[in-house]
Amino acid sequence: xxxxxxxxxxxxxxxxxxxxxxxxxxxxxxxxxxxxxxxxxxxxxxxxxxxxxxxxxxxxxxxxxxxxxxxxxxxxxxxxxxxxxxxxxxxxxxxxxxxxxxxxxxxxxxxxxxxxxxxxxxxxxxxxxxxxxxxxxxxxxxxxxxxxxxxxxxxxxxxxxxxxxxxxxxxxxxxxxxxxxxxxxxxxxxxxxxxxxxxxxxxxxxxxxxxxxxxxxxxxxxxxxxxxxxxxxxxxxxxxxxxxxxxxxxxxxxxxxxxxx
Numbered sequence: 107x108x109x110x111x112x113x114x115x116x117x118x119x120x121x122x123x124x125x126x127x128x129x130x131x132x133x134x135x136x137x138x139x140x141x142x143x144x145x146x147x148x149x150x151x152x153x154x155x156x157x158x159x160x161x162x163x164x165x166x167x168x169x170x171x172x173x174x175x176x177x178x179x180x181x182x183x184x185x186x187x188x189x190x191x192x193x194x195x196x197x198x199x200x201x202x203x204x205x206x207x208x209x210x211x212x213x214x215x216x217x218x219x220x221x222x223x224x225x226x227x228x229x230x231x232x233x234x235x236x237x238x239x240x241x242x243x244x245x246x247x248x249x250x251x252x253x254x255x256x257x258x259x260x261x262x263x264x265x266x267x268x269x270x271x272x273x274x275x276x277x278x279x280x281x282x283x284x285x286x287x288x289x290x291x292x293x294x295x296x297x298x299x300x301x302x303x304x305x306x307x308x309x310x311x312x313x314x315x316x317x318x319x320x321x322x323x324x325x326x327x328x329x330x331x332x333x334x335x336x337x338x339x340x341x342x343x344x345x346x347x348x349x350x351x352x353x354x355x356x357x358x359x360x361x362x363x364x365x366x367x
Contacts, residue, residue: 118156118166120146125167130209130348134217139163169230171210176237178203183244187311189253192244193302194295197270201291204274209348215271216278252306265301269294 124146129137139160143150157163182199186192204211245262248254257265273294276284 114156117148117152121148121153121156121163122167122170124148125163126171126210126213129213129217133212133348137217165230168214169233171214173234173237174207174210175200175203175214176234176241180237180240183241186244189245189248189303189307190299192248193254193266193299196241196266197295197298198291200267200270201274201287201294204278205287208278211274212278215275247311249304251309251311252304253309253311254307255302255304262302266298269298 121142125137125142128141128145132141139150139153142160142163143153153160153163157166178199179196182195183192186195204215242259245254249256255262255265270290273284273290274287277287277290
C-alpha cells in the first residue's frame, strides 16, 4: 500500500511539473491535455484518476502556485513590527514574486479562459488557508490598535492586493503604457499604505496610545473574506521571460467565486 501511494504521489508530481513546464515553454496556446500527457508520459486514464479531469489538474496547479505566492507574502510580512513596513513589504513581495516568476504569475493572473478551467473546491481553499490565517494573525492587532483601517476582510484584501494584481496583469499581457513594472515598485507600496492606514497609523506596537489600548479587537477566526479580497485583488524580468509572455491577449474574467490569489 505504501509503495502504491508513493507511486501515486510521484505521478501527481510528474503531471504538475509537466503542466507548468509546458505552460512556461508554450504559453496558454500550447497548454492542452494532449500536450501535458505527451510531456509527462502519463496516461490520460492516470490523469483522470488523480485529478478527475484536465480542469482538475489546472486547478491543482493554480492552487500550488497560489500557495507559493502566499508563502512569499507571509515571509515578507511576519517579521515586520510596524503596520506601515508590513504593508509595504507585502506589496513589494507580491511584485517581486511576479517579476521573478513571470510564467507562474501569468498562469495565475492572465491565462485566457482560466475562469472556465477552474472551479474552487474546499480542498483548494484549504491549501491556502494556513498562509492566509498567518497574514490575518499579523494584521489583526494593527486593526485593533487603529493602525490599519477597520474594514471588512474582503475590502481589506482588495485594498492591499487589488492594485498590485491589476498592475501586474496589465504588465503581463503587454497592455500599452504598462510595460514598466519598475513604476509599480516605486509608487504602489506607499500608495497602498496610504489607502489602508488607520487613525493611529503612527503608533508603535507596545506603545499604543489611549485609543489604541481601548480599540476593540475584532474576531479574525474566518479567512474567507480575505481570500475573496486576495482573489480580486524590471527590465531583467522581461528579458528572461519566455517569448510568448507579454503578448497582448484577452484578459480572462475571474468569476466572483474564485477565492485565491
